[in-house]
Amino acid sequence: MITINGARSARKARDTGRARRIPAIGAVAAAVALIAACSSIDSTDNSGSEGDGTEAEAEADAGDPVHGGSITIGRPADIVSLDGAVVGGSQLAFYDAIYDTLIKLDKNFEPQPQLTESWGLSDDYMSLSLTLRDDVTFHDGKQLTSADVKYSAERVVDPAVKSPQLATFASLISSIETPDDTTVEMTFSRPLPNIFDFLEMLYIVDQETVEGPAAATTANGTGPFKLAEWQPERSYTLERNDDFWGEPTYLDEVVVQVAPDPQSMVVQLESGELDAISDVPFTDVSRLEENDFNAEATAPAGSWYIAANTEDSALADPRVRQAINHAIDRERFVEQVLSGIGEATALPWPVDSPAYDEAIDDTIAFDLEEARRLLDDAGVSELSLDIWANGGQQPLVDYAQILKSDLAEIGVELNVEAPEIPRWRDLQQTGTYTGLISGPYGASNFSPASLFLLARPFKPDDNTANYTSEEYTAAVEALSTTADEAELQQAYDEFNQLFLQESFLMPLATNRMVMVSDETVRGWGERRVNGGFDLREVWIEQE
Amino acid sequence: MTRYIVWRIAQFVPVLLISSFVIFMIMHWAPGDPASLLAGDDAGPEEINAIQAELGLDRPVIVQFVDWLAGALTGDFGVSYINGQQAADLIFSRVGPTLQLALTSIVIAILIAIPIGCLAALRPNGLLDRIITGLTTLPIAIPNFWLAIVAIIVFSLYLGILPAGGYAPFSDGPLEALKYLILPAFALASDQMAILIRYSRTAMIESLSEDYIRTAVSKGISRMRVVLRHGLRNALVPVVTMLGIMLGHMLSGAMIIESIFAWPGMGRLLVQSITNRDYLVVQGVLLLMVAWFALINLIVDLLYGAIDPRIRLGQQEVSA
Numbered sequence: 001m002i003t004i005n006g007a008r009s010a011r012k013a014r015d016t017g018r019a020r021r022i023p024a025i026g027a028v029a030a031a032v033a034l035i036a037a038c039s040s041i042d043s044t045d046n047s048g049s050e051g052d053g054t055e056a057e058a059e060a061d062a063g064d065p066v067h068g069g070s071i072t073i074g075r076p077a078d079i080v081s082l083d084g085a086v087v088g089g090s091q092l093a094f095y096d097a098i099y100d101t102l103i104k105l106d107k108n109f110e111p112q113p114q115l116t117e118s119w120g121l122s123d124d125y126m127s128l129s130l131t132l133r134d135d136v137t138f139h140d141g142k143q144l145t146s147a148d149v150k151y152s153a154e155r156v157v158d159p160a161v162k163s164p165q166l167a168t169f170a171s172l173i174s175s176i177e178t179p180d181d182t183t184v185e186m187t188f189s190r191p192l193p194n195i196f197d198f199l200e201m202l203y204i205v206d207q208e209t210v211e212g213p214a215a216a217t218t219a220n221g222t223g224p225f226k227l228a229e230w231q232p233e234r235s236y237t238l239e240r241n242d243d244f245w246g247e248p249t250y251l252d253e254v255v256v257q258v259a260p261d262p263q264s265m266v267v268q269l270e271s272g273e274l275d276a277i278s279d280v281p282f283t284d285v286s287r288l289e290e291n292d293f294n295a296e297a298t299a300p301a302g303s304w305y306i307a308a309n310t311e312d313s314a315l316a317d318p319r320v321r322q323a324i325n326h327a328i329d330r331e332r333f334v335e336q337v338l339s340g341i342g343e344a345t346a347l348p349w350p351v352d353s354p355a356y357d358e359a360i361d362d363t364i365a366f367d368l369e370e371a372r373r374l375l376d377d378a379g380v381s382e383l384s385l386d387i388w389a390n391g392g393q394q395p396l397v398d399y400a401q402i403l404k405s406d407l408a409e410i411g412v413e414l415n416v417e418a419p420e421i422p423r424w425r426d427l428q429q430t431g432t433y434t435g436l437i438s439g440p441y442g443a444s445n446f447s448p449a450s451l452f453l454l455a456r457p458f459k460p461d462d463n464t465a466n467y468t469s470e471e472y473t474a475a476v477e478a479l480s481t482t483a484d485e486a487e488l489q490q491a492y493d494e495f496n497q498l499f500l501q502e503s504f505l506m507p508l509a510t511n512r513m514v515m516v517s518d519e520t521v522r523g524w525g526e527r528r529v530n531g532g533f534d535l536r537e538v539w540i541e542q543e
Numbered sequence: 544m545t546r547y548i549v550w551r552i553a554q555f556v557p558v559l560l561i562s563s564f565v566i567f568m569i570m571h572w573a574p575g576d577p578a579s580l581l582a583g584d585d586a587g588p589e590e591i592n593a594i595q596a597e598l599g600l601d602r603p604v605i606v607q608f609v610d611w612l613a614g615a616l617t618g619d620f621g622v623s624y625i626n627g628q629q630a631a632d633l634i635f636s637r638v639g640p641t642l643q644l645a646l647t648s649i650v651i652a653i654l655i656a657i658p659i660g661c662l663a664a665l666r667p668n669g670l671l672d673r674i675i676t677g678l679t680t681l682p683i684a685i686p687n688f689w690l691a692i693v694a695i696i697v698f699s700l701y702l703g704i705l706p707a708g709g710y711a712p713f714s715d716g717p718l719e720a721l722k723y724l725i726l727p728a729f730a731l732a733s734d735q736m737a738i739l740i741r742y743s744r745t746a747m748i749e750s751l752s753e754d755y756i757r758t759a760v761s762k763g764i765s766r767m768r769v770v771l772r773h774g775l776r777n778a779l780v781p782v783v784t785m786l787g788i789m790l791g792h793m794l795s796g797a798m799i800i801e802s803i804f805a806w807p808g809m810g811r812l813l814v815q816s817i818t819n820r821d822y823l824v825v826q827g828v829l830l831l832m833v834a835w836f837a838l839i840n841l842i843v844d845l846l847y848g849a850i851d852p853r854i855r856l857g858q859q860e861v862s863a
Contacts, residue, residue, distance in 0.1 A: 078815075080581070080625055159593025164586040216627030232626050232633060233815050234807040259708065260802040260811060264695060268707040268805070271699040422575025422820045429579050430588055439584060456585040 065539040070253035071521055074265045074277040078233045078258045082219040083210055084203030085156050085163040093278070093533045097238050097254065098139075099203035099221035102130060102149065103196055109447060111196045115144065115204060115222065125191035125483060130184040136245045138206050139219075139226045146178035152204045153186075165443070168453045169198040191481050194447035197454075224249045224536055233258055238535075250523070250539035269293070269516060275540075276517035278533065282339040282395065288516050296517075296524050297341050298533065300350040300510030302442035304333075304342075304396060306387070306403075307457055307465040307505050309433055314383060321503035322364075323374035324436070327406050329366040334509045336402070337395045342509040347496055348444055348451060348458065350510050355448035355479070355492040364500050372410045384413040386435035390428075392421040396438045399508065429456070431466045439464075440511050448492065449480040457505050467504035475499075551841050555834065562833045563615070563826065564608065570822045571604045577624035577820045598624055611823065621823035623816075630823045633812065634831060640710055641808035644801070645793040647724055648732040649786065656736045657782065660743030661775060667748050675740065682737040687796060691730035691803045698726060708805040727804040731796050735789045742785045746778035753777070779850050787843035791836050 073093075084099040103111040103119070111119070116130045136144040153176055156166040172192055177185040188195070209220035219227040224246065225238035238254040257274065259265035262281050268274045270291065280288070280295070289295045308315040308324065315321055330344030346364040349356040375383070387403065389396040397418045404414040415435075419427070427433040443454035457464040460473040475498050479491040499505075515524060515533055520541040525534035578594040579586070595601045599610075611621055620631040663675040682690070699707035705726050713720045750756070751774045759769045798810035805811075809828050816824040 078626075081627065159590060160597040162581050162594055162597075164582050164590035167590070216622075231636070231807070232623075232628055233812060257709070257805065259805045260815065261805070263692060264708050264803045264805065267692075267695050267700055268709075271695075271703065271707045273699075273706055273709065419574070421818065422573070422580060424575075425579045425584065426575040428584065429582070429586060429591055441584065443585070454585060456587055459587070462587045462589075 063541075065250050065523055065537070066542055067248075067250050067539070068252055069250075069540040070255065071251060071275040071538065071540065072255045072257060072273070074257050074259040074268055074274040076258070076260060076262055076265065076279050079230075079236065081162075082217070082227065082230065083161070083215065084205045084219075084221060085152070085161045085166065085210075093535055094236070094238075094256065095203055096223065097225035097535045098219050098223045098227055099205065100136075100223050101201070101203060102132075102199040105196060105200045105446075109196075111199070115149075116199070121195065125188070125193045125195070127185065127187045128192075128195055130186075132182040132184065133245060134182050136222050137243055138209075138222055139241060139243075140206070140209070141243075142206065142208075143181075144204065144222055145181040146184045147181075148204055148206060149184045150176045150178050151207045153202060155205075155210075156202070165454045166198070166201060169201075169450075172453075191483070193483055194449045194453075194480075197446040197450040200446070225254065228253075247536075249536055251535070254535055254538075269518070272518075275521050276515060278513065278515045280514045280516045282337070282341055282514065285339055285341065285514055285516065292519055293516050294519055294521070296515050297512035298515070299352075299445060300342065300512050302440055302444045302455070302511050303345070303348065303350075303507040304393075304399075304438070304440055304509055304511050305457060305505055305507045306436050306438045307463075308436055308503070309431065310465050310467045310504050311431070312435060314380075314385065315435070317378045317380075318502050318504075319374045319378040320380055320383070321506075322501070323371040323378070323380075323410070324407070324412075325364050325500070325503040325506045326367045326371040326374065327410060327412075328403065328506060328508060329406055330508055331366065332402060333395075333399050337398045338509060341512050341514060344509045346500060346507055348499065348505075348507055349448065350445055353444065353448060354488075355496070357493060357496055360493065360496045360500065364503075368406065368410050375410060375412070382411065384415070386415045386417055386433070388424060388427055388433045388435075388437040389416065389418045390421065390424045390439045391418040392424070393440060396440075400438065428464055431464060437464065438508075442511075444510075452476045452480060463505075465504035467502065469502070471498055472502065548841070548845075551844075555837050558837055559830060559833060563612070563830055566826055566829045567608045567611065567822070568604065570817075570820070570825055571607070573820070575820055576600055577822065580819055581625065600624075611826070620827045623821050623824050625816075625819045625821045625824075630827045633824055634809065634827045637807060637809040637812045637828075638831070639712065640806060641794070641797055641801070641810060643713070643720070643724065644727055644731060644797060644806060644808055645790060647728040648735070648793055649790055651728055651732045652736040652739050652789065653786070655732075656739035657743050657775075660740045661747050661770065661778075663740070663744045664747035664751060664774075665770070672744070676744070679737040679740050682733040685733075687730050687733050688799045688803055690733055691727070691800055694726050694730055695803075708803070710805070710807050723804075723806075727800050727806055730803075731793060731800045735792060735796075739782070739785060739789065743778060743782050746781045747774060750774045750778040776850065780847060783843055783846050783850060787839045790839050794832055794835065 079094050084095055100115050102114055102116040104114045106112050115132055115136055117133050118131045120129045122128070130149070132144065132146060132149065138144060153170055153173065155161050156163040156170045159167070161167075172189050173186050174189040175187050179185065186195075204222060206220045209215060209218055212218075217230065222245065224241050224244045226241045228237040228239040230236040235255060235257045238256075240249050240252050242248070259268060259274070259277070262279075265274070265277050266280065266284050266288070269277045269288070285295050306324075306328070308321045310316060310321075325346065328346075330346065334340060334342050334344045343351050345351060345356070345361050347356055347361050351358075385407075387400050389400040391397060400414070400416040400418070404416055407414045424437075424439070428437055428439055441455045441457050444451050446454070452458050452460065456462070460476045461468065475491070475495040479488065479495050482488045482491050513533075517524070521538060522541055523537040523539050525537045576595065578591050578598060578600055582591050582594055592601070599607065614621055618631075620629070620634075622628065623630055623633060659675055663672040666672055695707045698705040706723055709723055711719045711723045751770070756769060756773055759773050760766075794810065797806075797808055798814050800806065801808045801811035802814060809831065813825065813828045815821075816828065
């Protein structure tokens with residue numbers, strides 16, 4: 001596990017994906033905790049940390065987790081829906097507490113049993129057979145059967161379920177058979193080596209509940225917590241599910257309070273009214289750490305990006321887009337805007353992804369002379385562009401100003417617009433913006449192939465940059481369906497080179513979510529899914 | 544009198560109708576819609592169109608409005624596009640906290656401002672008056688959201704005597720409720736209080752310089768009685784008008800204060816619903832606010848009569 005100090009400035013440090021947690025201060029401490037919790041770290045740059053190792057030792061000596069207690073977590077936004085299919089953003093801790101998935105991916109992307117005890121994926125990746133546990137019940141007492149799995153997987157295709165991410169994936173499953181109560185057999189319409197990503201994301205729901213009259217106000221899952229109360233836009237309360245099939249949770253109760261103003265949310269943590277807060281503004285993290293709070297960053301679930309509308313005549317020439325890519329000072333973005341939390345990279349992947357390649361990444365360095373030369377090559381002498389930064393994401397609004405001054409040095413005028421979220425979404429989804437747009441994307445922490453099914457900015461046929469090319473479609477196809485390891489590596493390399501050459505989408509740095517908690521709250525875990533936090537192993541240290 | 548009240552309430556109907564139409568149109572014209580928010584960043588136009596169709600947002604706006612109006616007339620204010628809950632339930636669960644906050648603020652403002660305003664008026668341009676008038680510029684100049692954050696830092700973080708946010712209903716016990724209420728209520732009241740001090744000061748100076756005050760003094764009535772009975776009562780008419788306006792303002796000020804203090808009121812619901820483009824909830828909240836303003840106006844008009852028997856609104860209006 002890692003805290004922020006470990007993540008901070010650790011450019012391209014190999015990160016194993018599990019939430020790595022390091023006590024507030026201590027370079028040695030950081031390394032000790034990292035090695036203890038993770039298996040493969042080859043670089044930890046802890047330049048931002050100081051102190052000795054006593055805290056880490058204290059951490060290690062803190063004793064075994066104990067049962068009991070309740071914590072109150074602050075979040076800036078409420079859950080949108082109680083339906084496990086409508087998964088969005090950083091609300092995953094909620095869904096993960098209420099619902100279960102069929103498998104759980106470990107830090108090496110290997111599936112581990114959850115509701116599914118064992119499985120068999122055919123050699124051609126065209127079919128999958130699952131054997132379910134037979135001791136699982138929903139919160140209302142009903143037994144979980146294969147019919148629930150079939151229902152949950154098939155329903156997400158329906159647009160009315162509002163789960164477009166899962167829908168793309170599910171539409172590649174051609175049939176689901178349930179020969180008996182604990183067996184599920186799936187066949188696919190094309191090879192799906194990355195099917196476990198889908199199983200990791202799909203929460204199993206109860207048909208009667210989600211189609212019932214009280215669907216908007218009840219959640220009936222099989223997870224370790226039950227929903228005790230939900231007051232929309234105010235708070236919700238989770239209580240331990242005593243009939244949970246797995247290890248019971250340590251906490252008796254979790255209360256999540258919606259705290260719409262980030263500054264007052266931070267003060268509520270400091271004054272002890274909240275035990276933990278999520279989605280903490282990056283600029284507050286260091287100060288909170290200095291005040292003995294534990295700050296933890298999730299493994300990156302995606303990156304911050306700038307997309308260029310390739311239908312905009314000024315940006316149709318890839319050399320112009322490359323020039324902009326070279327004018328992006330990613331290190332400065334990480335250091336100044338993200339307070340060091342994240343890794344600068346021009347490639348779509350987190351730096352521990354099998355598709356990541358440092359040598360290729362380094363070919364797009366911050367180089368204004370190169371940018372100027374590329375513009376000259378393209379015959380561009382005067383250029384004025386808009387950038388539409390997502391107004392709900394302060395780091396992007398801040399970075400747009402930095403980019404504006406960098407671009408000014410090579411004679412490009414940048415007009416910064418920061419529309420509020422609904423307007424930004426509209427521009428992003430319809431591709432009707434002018435010039436550039438900046439936002440966050442997710443889903444880069446699965447198998448590389450899943451990115452192209454889950455994240456719209458990357459889809460070959462319909463993406464944020466309005467970019468299409470046969471080469472890109474072929475490169476995506478190659479890395480999505482190849483199983484041979486050597487061929488796959490080559491497919492990744494070819495994709496990465498093409499991606500930087502076309503520069504229609506320019507990742508800035510990986511995007512980590514930050515959770516800060518009181519020192520006594522321990523055991524924050526994390527799911528790979530979208531980098532959300534996991535409440536299953538959280539416990540409270542007794543005074 | 545009853546006829547007058549009924550007549551005034553009847554006037555609400557066209558006001559509400561016109562405002563609901565205007566609100567509905569403005570919300571739908573604003574870029575972005577709930578479907579694109581529900582679909583998430585990674586959805587494309589196809590998925591969004593499907594969700595729009597599912598929510599009925601693909602129909603012409605005017606059809607949607609008529610549909611909503613037909614529902615509203617039967618008491619069905621629709622369902623939140625975002626979380627599927629009844630808009631009316633969402634809104635009415637917020638009325639209590641907002642009223643609790645707004646009314647407490649008004650009471651604080653009245654209890655503090657009117658006596659101070661009167662005090663300042665006793666010797667216009669005297670030392671006390673200058674100090675009071677000078678000090679009132681501060682809360683007017685300082686934005687109340689900033690004051691709110693400073694108050695949280697001082698009273699919650701450093702002194703640790705009041706919670707930094709949250710809410711407790713009076714049913715949890717008045718002390719518990721008050722604990723959560725003090726900071727947001729004072730923050731909300733601060734600028735209004737200062738305005739009210741200045742307003743009551745001016746009204747009081749004016750009223751104390753009237754001939755009847757001189758008459759009262761010359762009749763030998765005690766100074767206290769002159770000020771309170773004759774001066775203040777006459778000064779109250781413009782002050783009550785001001786209070787009506789303030790009660791309205793408190794609702795809009797509450798939007799910011801409620802967000803800062805995580806207060807589960809209508810202001811916060813409105814801000815969140817606008818951000819989510821949750822049209823029907825916005826519609827409901829704003830209509831309730833329009834009704835609130837109209838009602839306050841009515842109450843203020845009725846109060847005139849109670850304070851100053853010379854004003855007999857009812858008869859005049861109805862006979863006119």
